[in-house]
Amino acid sequence: MVVFGGLLDLVIVVFLVLVFAEYCKYRAKADKPLRLVAGAGLLALLAAGSSLLAVAGAQVVSGLETLFSVIAWILLLVGVLWGVYTLYQK
Secondary structure, three states: OOOOHHHHHHHHHHHHHHHHHHHOOOOOOOHHHHHHHHHHHHHHHHHHHHHHHHHOOOHHHHHHHHHHHHHHHHHHHHHHHHHHHHHOOO
């Protein structure tokens, strides 16, 4: 289970960020960037689930895990930068 431990930690942190953003009422100010962050969390969760199948020996699933992880990181980066820009815009 150590194989997808890093991805699960990322998913937990992303979803905790979404919970605290809702609690602090930032969601009303930056709804679209937080949707990108939520999408990144779901893709990272999908990558963590597919990494478990990659341990079983499926080569195609291993490639999908990498693809999902890269897309999740890009969505997370765009969502966080857009959210920071939206929240601190004057």
